[in-house]
Amino acid sequence: MTIRSELTAIVLAGGKSSRMGQDKALIPIQGVPLLQRVCSIAQSCADVVYIVTPWPERYQDLLLPGCQFIREVPLSGESLAHGPLVGFAQGLAEVQTEWVLLLACDLPRLRVEVLQDWVTRLDSVGDNAIAALAHHPKGWEPLCGFYRRRCLPQLLEFINQGGRSFQQWLRQYPVEVLPLVEPEMLFNCNTPEDLASS
Numbered sequence: 289m290t291i292r293s294e295l296t297a298i299v300l301a302g303g304k305s306s307r308m309g310q311d312k313a314l315i316p317i318q319g320v321p322l323l324q325r326v327c328s329i330a331q332s333c334a335d336v337v338y339i340v341t342p343w344p345e346r347y348q349d350l351l352l353p354g355c356q357f358i359r360e361v362p363l364s365g366e367s368l369a370h371g372p373l374v375g376f377a378q379g380l381a382e383v384q385t386e387w388v389l390l391l392a393c394d395l396p397r398l399r400v401e402v403l404q405d406w407v408t409r410l411d412s413v414g415d416n417a418i419a420a421l422a423h424h425p426k427g428w429e430p431l432c433g434f435y436r437r438r439c440l441p442q443l444l445e446f447i448n449q450g451g452r453s454f455q456q457w458l459r460q461y462p463v464e465v466l467p468l469v470e471p472e473m474l475f476n477c478n479t480p481e482d483l484a485s486s
């Protein structure tokens with residue numbers, strides 16, 4: 289079921305997975321590779337799902353019907369280890385809808401019902417907010433929430449000045465808080481120990 293026709297989702301599948309020691313996107317959880325699982329949930333909330341990754345060919349055999357790859361490129365003079373903020377900016381440049389749902393690929397406990405509830409709240413987000421995110425004791429959860437497409441110029445300016453931290457970037461702008469009724473769903477799987485508990 290798609291519940292909003294004006295929503296795009298961006299799923300990030302890049303980075304080094306250095307703590308895990310293998311590509312997190314391909315790790316099976318209950319037999320389904322994490323990236324495939326997250327994309328399928330994204331499709332329950334949005335009409336268009338982009339997977340932003342430096343290596344689309346690595347994922348071409350996954351079951352990802354309807355998802356479109358955006359191949360990420362390095363910034364001038366840099367490596368591809370630029371981090372999720374740059375991956376997000378490269379995906380956002382392709383987005384045509386007012387709102388985009390951003391998801392990391394390493395969220396094994398995502399709850400589609402919670403995301404769909406959040407989607408219904410977007411219409412009442414204040415005009416000045418650039419994003420609607422959950423907040424937990426460590427700060428905003430940037431990799432499971434919603435951004436307005438129009439934040440792209442500010443995002444690019446921050447990146448061009450060397451900024452790479454979501455938390456630092458978000459600190460400069462109004463962000464709407466989403467209710468976090470199930471904090472467990474934001475659990476991200478970074479290490480083999482995390483995996484064992486998934």
Ligand SMILES: Nc1nc2c(ncn2[C@@H]2O[C@H](COP(=O)(O)OP(=O)(O)OP(=O)(O)O)[C@@H](O)[C@H]2O)c(=O)[nH]1
Nearest residue numbers: 300301302303304305306307340371372375392393
């Ligand atoms: N597209 C893209 N996604 C990234 C990039 N860096 C991290 N991600 C994604 O962002 C999410 C969180 O990544 P992290 O766990 O912070 O970083 P990581 O590099 O994957 O893992 P570590 O090396 O263990 O820190 C995951 O979904 C990654 O796939 C990047 O440069 N490009």
